[in-house]
Amino acid sequence: MGSPSAAGTAIPAVFLVSLLLAGCGLQAGPQQSTSASPSPAATSTTEAATTAAAPTASGGSAATASAPASAAWTTFTTADGQLTFELPAAWSVRDPAGELPDGGGAFAEVTNQAGKPLATLRTNMATGSTCMERFPYQVLESQELPALTQNGTAPRFIFETRGNGATPGPADTPAAAYGIQTSQLPTGDLACAIFHFFTWPPTAAMFGAFFSPENNVVPGAESLPYLEQAKKYTQTDEYWDIKRMITSLRPAA
Incomplete structure (x- = not known):
């Protein structure tokens, strides 16, 4: 198929189900991780930097001019050798063999120290x-x-929301998500449901997740409405680590 649909389209129920199964949807509970480091497919290059510059945002409102990052980072390469990205060394990558449908492709689920899923690459x-x-x-x-x-x-990397205090977002679907999309940014006052896919041979790929207060911790915001928690999440160290991780995705050398 061609590139993912533009901002004027939304994902149907069958794809919402596939998103949930793939890890980009609301993930109800932590995934158990057997290691505090990436799987054997990860390289061992670790950065000893104490801070990292926050990625420059364009087309959206940046939460802050700079943000601290995890002190040590490592590099993970997918089992098929096609893509690589950086992640905090304290996080883990689950890259199971034999869990993809026929046709192949790469799969990697990133979890934090508590085993909470933060993003899925597929x-x-x-x-x-x-x-x-x-x-x-x-x-x-x-x-x-x-x-x-x-x-x-x-x-582009994007973190966006659907709905507001007067109009709820899509039913049965989280209304905030971060990830990568090839489709253009929404225009006008309204947009279809969140659809985070980007063009990658032979078809398309995803790397991100729906914002979930169960997985994405926003200290001091537990009593706030969901969308307000999502906005405050952009001010957390964890979000800046996630953004740096996702925006570091690139073809493997």
């Missing part, structure tokens, strides 16, 4: 959608990712 995905309803939206952060350019188009 390639060779079939995508398609129909926009059934539009919702108020907000782009919290946006950054172009030239390293993943395909067919002359660069995807």
Whole structure:
């Protein structure tokens, strides 16, 4: 198939189910991790930097000018040798063999020290959608990712929401998510349901997750509404680590 659908389309129920199973949807509980370090597919290069510059945002409102990052980082390469990304050395990557459907592709689920899933990378995905309803939206952060350019188009990292205090977001679907998408940013006052896929051979890929207060901890915001928690999440160290991780995704050398 071609590139993922534009902002004027939304994901149908069958793909919502696949998203949940793939880890990009709301994940109800922690995944058990057998190691505090990435799986054997990860390289052992660790950065000893005490801080890291926060990625520059464009097209969205940055939460802060700079943010601290985890002190030590390592590099993970997918089992198929196609993609690589950086992650905090204290986080883990679950890269199980034999759990993908026929057709292959890469799969990697990143969890924090407590075993909470924070993002899922998966390639060779079939995508398609129909926009059934539009919702108020907000782009919290946006950054172009030239390293993943395909067919002359660069995807972007995005953290966005659907709905507001007066109009709820899509039913049975979390209304805030961070990830990579090839489709254009929403325009106007309304947008379809969140659809985070980016073009990657042979079809499409995903790397991100829906924001979940069960997995994404926002200290001091537990009593706030869901969307307010999502906005405050951009001010946390964990979010900046996630953003640095996702925006570091690139073809493996």
